[in-house]
Amino acid sequence: MALKNANPLETTAWEKLVLHYNDIKDVHMKKWFEEDASRAKTLCIKWEDFYVDFSKNRITEDTLKLLYELVDEIDLKDAIQKYFSGDIINQTEQRAVLHTALRDSTSEEILVNNENIIPKIRAAQNQLKAFSNSIVSGQKTGYTNKAFTDIVNIGIGGSDLGPAMVVEALSYYKNHLNTHFVSNVDGDHVNEVIKGLNPETTLFIIVSKTFTTQETLSNANFIRNWFLSQAPEEAVKNHFVAVSTNIEKVKEFGIDETNIFPMWDWVGGRFSLWSTVGLSICLSVGYENFEHLLEGAHQADTHFRNEDFNRNIPVILALIGIFYNNFFNAETEAIIPYSQYLNQFATYLQQANMESNGKGIDRNGVSINYQTGPIIWGEPGTNAQHAFFQLIHQGTKLIPTDFIGFGKSLHGNQDQQDKLMANFFAQTEALLKGKSMEDVVNELQEQNVRTEDLQKIAVFKVFEGNRPTNTILIDKLTPKSLGKLIAFYEHKIFVQGIVWNVYSYDQFGVELGKQLAGKILSELNEDAQMPHDGSTQNLIARYKSLK
Ligand code: F6P
Secondary structure (H helix, E strand, C coil): CCCCCCCHHHCHHHHHHHHHHHHHCCCCHHHHHHHCCCHHHHCEEEECCEEEECCCCCCCHHHHHHHHHHHHHCCHHHHHHHHHHCCCCECCCCECCCHHHHCCCCCCCCEECCEECHHHHHHHHHHHHHHHHHHHCCCCECCCCCECCEEEEECCHHHCHHHHHHHHHCHHHCCCCEEEEECCCCHHHHHHHHCCCCHHHEEEEEECCCCCCHHHHHHHHHHHHHHHCCCCHHHHHHHEEEEECCHHHHHHHCCCHHHEEECCCCCCHHHCCCCHHHHHHHHHHCHHHHHHHHHHHHHHHHHHHHCCHHHCHHHHHHHHHHHHHHCCCCCEEEEEECCHHHCCHHHHHHHHHHHHHCCCECCCCCECCCCCCCEEECCCCCHHHHCCHHHHHHCCCCCCEEEEEECCCCCCCHHHHHHHHHHHHHHHHHHHHCECHHHHHHHHHHCCCCHHHHHHHHHHHCECCCCCEEEEEECCCCHHHHHHHHHHHHHHHHHHHHHHCCCCCCCHHHHHHHHHHHHHHHHHHCCCCCCCCHHHHHHHHHHHHHC
């Protein structure tokens, strides 16, 4: 059954939220902390190895109550039920959305169009396990009988970002294999990646759900030619495997049917790292760790599915995000992991979130008159502090920020871990409290700054504070905790899409540019000229003169 649809602005809860927002919008969070000694405890959830503190937000318990009323009114419970049970909730593409089934090791039946998908999932997982074990152990070798040393994942978007993010995030757990990623159609990318590779010991995984993506096929063809310039044709079967739903196209490319890992249209590209798209993860950290990743995600799924909304981590994070997006008019959300391992986490979330909720038409097919998906960005701390935190602290924009940190460091360098985490805590505290004029003046006086200089400089050193943050403190970065973290963000996106009444699982917005690029490509290589606007026409002419 289809998702229900309702304009959130027409709900009673939204009307109440508008009034409530006006009451609290100018209150400084400091006041709430001063008035209520239990605020930090109330607005916090401890769950498994997660400690999620959302008390440093410009919300009260009343805000949350109204937001729960909102999701009750639009029947989020019903939507969650449909999401997990395989209803066609991606209605514009007529597909179910079941990445959650991939990490569900307990269910024996989940139906998609009356077909049980669980046996297919188990078969694909067995294939992943057998294949990755045989490569990692060195049992399966390249065409000259040498064990593999390098893996190259060729894919883009969801066929690249998720696996690349996880492989880097779990690099502490990696084995001897070196994993590389080629995504951009920029030929310099592929050239740089293959530079140091030995074709005899390199395995190439072509990952493309559709197997029609220009970037991936160009890179795959380039690499195949490079490989065949050094190896015989029959070696292709030892060195090239593919992950796709499009078996015919993969076979046309010349990949043996036994080297194809299946994918299904009920897994969206940007949510596919849990599927066979995660082959590079299995190879890099071993299948057992991949299973732990799935296990963690499944635990988060169970929490999301069963927990009351007022104790439900992804629901609460989603609702707080909506409050900033639609009431405070915050345009962006920053994601700052205090872990270099999570270097690509924000980049990964950009696709997951912005390709999902960057929509302007509602589920009625009507143009939307309220804000939907936010702009997602971020970099790891502490580097981010030395790059753009100035703007978060003293700029004119409100930027709700998620701080993600881990209690234990993986390499056990306690001194640096303490320094890292001191910064982590200091930033959210500074963003909350700010620094008053009185404090600035006292500090300058202690430094014996002359009064006339003090008067000139003090105003620039004041921080108003009241800048919102969520803190997600996790015991340790493990495959399991990473699985939980990613799944929570996936569900946050789902909840927000339901409230904004959009179809979160299509991505028609990426099509127009692709189509035009196809036409312009023929123009770049021929004398043909197509009608363009003056600017594009001049740019193309200039480019042609440089070729
Ligand atoms: O950018 C559009 C998109 O369709 C993404 O949604 C997808 O992850 C990516 O292209 C790659 O698609 P494919 O896996 O089919 O090559």
